[in-house]
Amino acid sequence: MSATTTLPAWQLPDRDLTTRLLATQRQQNIAYAEQLETIRELDSRGTVPEGYSSTAAYLATILHLTPREARSRLAQATGSLPLTGKALTAGEITAQHAAVIAEFLAAAPRWLTPEDYTVAEDTLVTLAQQANPSTxxxxxxxxxIYWDNDPSDDEPDSDADPDAASGSSSASGSARPWREFRWHWTRAGRFRFTGNVDQETGTLIEQLLVPLAAPDPATAPGTPDPRTPAERHGDAVAAIVDLAARTPDLPTKAGERAVATVTVSLETLQNAAKTVFTDDESVLPASHLRRILCDAKVYPAVLGTEGQVLDMGRATRTATNAQRRALAVRDRGCTFPGCDRGPKWTTPHHVVHWSDGGPTDLGxxxxxxxxxxxLLHHSGWRITIRNGVVYWIPPSILDPEQKPLRNTAHNPPPEPLRSSRKPARRPASAPPPSAAAS
Structure with missing residues (x-):
């Protein structure tokens, strides 16, 4: 037993606190796997004491669990989830991860083959090793959704949305999209409306709302935008309507951000420890400026010895719209391991900082x-690109080996599931694919 594990937390240096957090979480994961193994053995023996209606009821009583949690642990213990169990035993995923995976696979379609079932489990376990349970x-x-909307499924869906069914005009790709908009004036003089539109139009509306509904920057420290999300979206709708009357002024996605003037030498910009002054007389570390400038146009000013402006350069630093579209295709969104933020939530980051000579190209x-x-600018994380794939290298405090990590949160459905025809559906009495796989 190391000295780190025997000392109280208040005596540990900062780095060892993180080390202990990681170690204790791993121990919890392993202990949970051991508990599931014990539950599985208990249930298989059928030795639940008299007075309890089931194994789940017994677990709820002695472990002080809710009935739902007891049933969940029993399902995880008795189900056939070899990959989930292996990752849990190794301490690589948490109890919450295991519960999410088990709950999802228990409700998997009965037409899945054992191979499809295993591939689906592997996909989720791989993501669980780098993302939180919500992701x-x-x-x-x-x-x-992919399974439920497989185009090879020619059987009618009894659970289909009745509203969608009523929109018969959009039953085929050539028919007009089904859209509705209802409105009326209230007695208080308010314009109230409801409605729904097709997916294509909805996507376009979302792309307009997201940038326009962003919170306003704080006017001073501790004074964030006071509007609620609903109020910000209301203001965004008003802005869209106003701009629609002036079509040439409609906003474009990934347009130029606000311009700020910062007087700084190249030497200072390269030295993250120094501070710089903006035109509004605020002060910020050079490292913060470098992060801000990742998605801002830079107008370099060449100053003479007396401070006079000798030459003003052009904007050379930002990614073009074509490059942003290419990044959206290549990265599919944020590249941090486990992050499922889509392309519209991201900005291009220079792996080799532009101020250090890094080019503005896809590589x-x-x-x-x-x-x-x-996080990238203010922690020990680093990025590298290999064969067009972005990898994040964690700081040594999180991983002494600093193994490069690739984000799998944006991966499409596993390839074995992309069959041209679904396998024949098994009768209701057939065992689930997990049992067949075992």
Whole structure:
């Protein structure tokens, strides 16, 4: 037993606190796997004491669990989830991850083959090793949508949306899209409306709303935008309507951001430890400026010895719209391991900083959401690109080996599931694919 594990937390240096957090989480994961193994053995023996109606009821009582949690653990213990169990035993995923995966696969379509079932489990376990349970649940939901909408399924869906069925005019690709919009004036003079549109139009509306509904920057520290999300979206709709009357002024996606003037020497910009002054007399570290400038146009000013402006250059730093579209295709969104933010939430980041001579080309750009862009600039994470694939290298405090990690949160459904025809459906009495796989 190391000295780190025997010392109280308050006596540990900062780095060892992180080390202990990682170690104790791994221990919890392993202990949970051991508990599931014990539950499986208990259930298989049928030795639940008299007075309890089931194994789940017994677990709920002695472990002080809710009935739902007890049933969930029993299902995880008795189900056939070899890849999930292996990752849990190795301490690589948490109990919440295991619960999400088990719940999803238990509801998998009965037509899945054992191979399809195993590939689906592998996909979710791989993502669970780098993402939180909420992200894994969203990935599982996307996979379910893919299964439910397989074009090879020519059987009618009894659970189809009745509203969609009523829109018979959009039954085929050549028919007009089904859209509705209802409105009326209230007695208070308000314009109230409801409606729904097709997917293509909805996507376009979302692309307009997202940038326009962004929170306003704080006017001072601790004073964030006071509007609620609903109020911000209301203001965004008003802006869209106003701009629609002036079509040439409609906003374009990934347009130029606000211009700020910063007077700084190249030497200072390259030295992240120094501070710089903006034109509004605020002060910020050079490292913060470098992050901000990742998605801003830079107008270099060449100053003479007396400070006079000798020459003003042109904007040379930002990715073009064509490059942004290419990044959206290549990266599919934020490249941080486990992040499922889509392309519209990201900005291009220079792997080799532009101020250090890094070019603005696809081989030196990676998509990052705002949260992970900040993490990249102000922590020990680094990025590298190999054969067009973005890898994140964790700081040594998180991984002493600093193994490069690739994000799998944007991966499409597993290839074995992309069959031209679904396998024949098994009768209701047939065992689930997990049992067949075991």
């Amino acid at each position: 894994v649940r969203r990935a599982a939901t996307r996979l379910k 030196n750009l990676a998509s990052c959401c705002e949260r992970h862009h900040r």
